[in-house]
Amino acid sequence: MRGHSMEIADWRRKIDELDEQIVRLINQRAAAARAIGELKQKANLPVYEPQREKDVFDHVRRANPGPLSDVEIVDVYERIIDVMRALQRHHD
């Protein structure tokens, strides 16, 4: 029991380290999405581009090594894309 608790604590430290990296990268992604939003605004291009979103989901599926299923990783990415799309719409 004590052994299991120690191992759980070790895995949680690993998860915390991963979360710090994931949070940093998602923010870099948001900065890039915001830059694209500004370029689109200058060029009068539409924010919502369904083909680009489809390409992103295809790319994520191809890049997915598991253990998450493609459905699970796409589920996460749907939320990421929702947040990014709102960010592109609401920038100054």
Next chain:
Amino acid sequence: MRGHSMEIADWRRKIDELDEQIVRLINQRAAAARAIGELKQKANLPVYEPQREKDVFDHVRRANPGPLSDVEIVDVYERIIDVMRALQRHHD
């Protein structure tokens, strides 16, 4: 116009590279969550631990450098945690 399109293509290549890293790290996080799920099962511990989830959200907020707001990064993490919790429940 052509200039803007080129810049958008550059940012999209950057986003694709970031997505490959994000997908890899989220899968590493899933593998760790699955390991914890197996340890919990062996030790007859509950899968759902509200305090741990609260700690994860607090950690994510503290680690958030922006430009995403804390609400936006937590919005993404709510989906990540949902997927991970299902993974812990459904492992063999």
